[in-house]
Amino acid sequence: MTTDDHIIFIVDDDERIREALSELLASHGMRAIAFGSAGDYVSADKPDVPACLILDVELPDINGLDLQRQIAAGEHPPIVFITGHGDIPSSVRAIKHGAVDFLTKPFSNTDLMAAIEAAIAQDREERSERADVDVLRQRYLDLTPREREVLPLVVSGLLNKQAAAELGISEVTLEIHRRNVMHKMAAASLADLVRLAERLEIPITHSRRTGGSGA
Amino acid sequence: MTTDDHIIFIVDDDERIREALSELLASHGMRAIAFGSAGDYVSADKPDVPACLILDVELPDINGLDLQRQIAAGEHPPIVFITGHGDIPSSVRAIKHGAVDFLTKPFSNTDLMAAIEAAIAQDREERSERADVDVLRQRYLDLTPREREVLPLVVSGLLNKQAAAELGISEVTLEIHRRNVMHKMAAASLADLVRLAERLEIPITHSRRTGGSGA
DNA sequence: CTTCACCTCATGGATTTCCATGAGGTGCGG
DNA sequence: CCGCACCTCATGGAAATCCATGAGGTGAAG
Structure with missing residues (x-):
């Protein structure tokens, strides 16, 4: 051949x-x-x-x-x-x-x-390389607008609670979006999702502070 | 100047x-x-x-x-x-x-x-860029041997339980190493740690399967 | 032999995530 | 007007993570 x-x-x-x-x-x-x-x-x-x-x-x-x-x-x-x-x-x-x-x-x-x-x-x-990224890009396009808002917050390392507050929605709803994102992007774990987001050049919008106001 | x-x-x-x-x-x-x-x-x-x-x-x-x-x-x-x-x-x-x-x-x-x-x-x-990576590399060098074994497992997306099994130690011990790694690497979140590991070119050793044997 | 770094483990509770079930509202195209 | 996609939310339990306290063992350096 x-x-x-x-x-x-x-x-x-x-x-x-x-x-x-x-x-x-x-x-x-x-x-x-x-x-x-x-x-x-x-x-x-x-x-x-x-x-x-x-x-x-x-x-x-x-x-x-x-x-x-x-x-x-x-x-x-x-x-x-x-x-x-x-x-x-x-x-x-x-x-x-x-x-x-x-x-x-x-x-x-x-x-x-x-x-x-x-x-x-x-x-x-x-x-x-292109083929790989194209697959990811296609998955990203399958996300709904809200899910595309959730993704950067999640890969920024925000807790569900914080991300939910950021979007002004309840934690429950955010969890659902988050799970949908994981499924649609075919991410096996959060670590995986972070790497996928990197390859898609999804910007980090917020970064979690280690010692926050809580506790 | x-x-x-x-x-x-x-x-x-x-x-x-x-x-x-x-x-x-x-x-x-x-x-x-x-x-x-x-x-x-x-x-x-x-x-x-x-x-x-x-x-x-x-x-x-x-x-x-x-x-x-x-x-x-x-x-x-x-x-x-x-x-x-x-x-x-x-x-x-x-x-x-x-x-x-x-x-x-x-x-x-x-x-x-x-x-x-x-x-x-x-x-x-x-x-x-080099200065940034050097800081990370220095932090990585501060890790103990065991912590350097834990890091790739964690950023691979393994659960503590799975990573612990991989190393043949208890989940509790692994959690401690994991926390130490987070502190020493100054990672604000798991997402952060994954990105730091990427920049240090730490290889993904295992990848978590979404629907595993469990449950 | 003592000190110190490192690795090990348990208990136990607070917090977070994961997931299913159930359900209501909006807006758009057929 | 109906269906469909999307966004929203609650309850509630299982699992996992986060964290502190307490403690034992090993090996190397002093």
């Missing part, structure tokens, strides 16, 4: 390069799709598997670096830049913005393959 | 460059210390304030990039590389390893100053 389990996108305006790369990748048992322009790549229907984008800096429509910035807004595969006329500021910018590598032609097959492997591995990681 | 609140280290074997940079920085109200070699920099006594390291790639003793890798093991200020004969692979490697920028001579004062500002700001961030 080496072939189906990931894919390499090639964006280069030079037909010969596209073919050469395609063949090279095929010889390594990798599936590849080549595009002649940034626009073709962006508008194409791309399979949803771990991938790597081999991107030429000089393209007919827009600059490769600009394309990088454009797609940076959403999800996109790690980029390996290739270029015939690279300069240092471009390479710095590319790497700073997350590119896996920046290769100048002529580059060795070894270097390219290493970069691709790294990119695929990275994408696999990122996808896995 | 612009002068004392941060410092710039310059490492370049060219005396003229060192002087020119020192003057430039002085004119911007920044304190700078210059070194003629990597060895001088490493062995020097450096003030403990937010800093930036302006590092020439070509040095008499060791390569700037190698120095970067060497000091990467410990704490060190963000690096801004400068070079007269830079190449793309070097710049890629430098940035990948965390350098703030990689400037080729001649570079504009504006570019350099921007890089330095960014580096200082970054160091300020990192130092603040």
Whole structure:
């Protein structure tokens, strides 16, 4: 399944390069799709598997670096830049913005393959992480408005009593919301809920004082 | 206090460059210390304030990039590389390893100053973060061996009863350890303790199952 | 041998959480 | 107008946590 389990996108305006790369990748048992322009790549229907984008800096429509910035807004595969006329500021910018590598032609097959492997591995990681967080985010969306108010109070460490007071409702009602939150978020314990909330970047709104007014 | 609140280290074997940079920085109200070699920099006594390291790639003793890798093991200020004969692979490697920028001579004062500002700001961030975590780490070191065994079980979400069973001790004893942990770690609540443990990268050893064998 | 830190445990009560059952009110879409 | 989702609340008991007091054992350092 080496072939189906990931894919390499090639964006280069030079037909010969596209073919050469395609063949090279095929010889390594990798599936590849080549595009002649940034626009073709962006508008194409791309399979949803771990991938790597081999991107030429000089393209007919827009600059490769600009394309990088454009797609940076959403999800996109790690980029390996290739270029015939690279300069240092471009390479710095590319790497700073997350590119896996920046290769100048002529580059060795070894270097390219290493970069691709790294990119695929990275994408696999990122996808896995994204998938996890997406599940959480979906659960969070299943919460009712009130439950979304209760969650931050609970993970702040407030007692039910305190959280209830904060919302101006009875402790009983808050307990019910709290339990619903635990169920809907599929948290096995409060500790778990706290970690889920962290990953969802739910802010801590209040923090319980150890020695309060009571007792 | 612009002068004392941060410092710039310059490492370049060219005396003229060192002087020119020192003057430039002085004119911007920044304190700078210059070194003629990597060895001088490493062995020097450096003030403990937010800093930036302006590092020439070509040095008499060791390569700037190698120095970067060497000091990467410990704490060190963000690096801004400068070079007269830079190449793309070097710049890629430098940035990948965390350098703030990689400037080729001649570079504009504006570019350099921007890089330095960014580096200082970054160091300020990192130092603040490190200081926070150091406090936590110190508290963790104050824990007794047994308490260090209890902590991961507690933040895993185990009930006292379960954690006690895990350690083969009575629930009462575990409660005492647990309370001591809370006190020593200065955690205001369990939620707090979970977050502290996260920052200390304390692994979750067990995770409580919602509907267990009990009841 | 004494001191000290550490680990161990019990009793017992106050507080909090967990959970089920039962029930009333509001607002919106069908 | 009915159903449905949502928010609200009470009672009441089981379980768990929080906390204080009191106390015994071990091993290492002084």
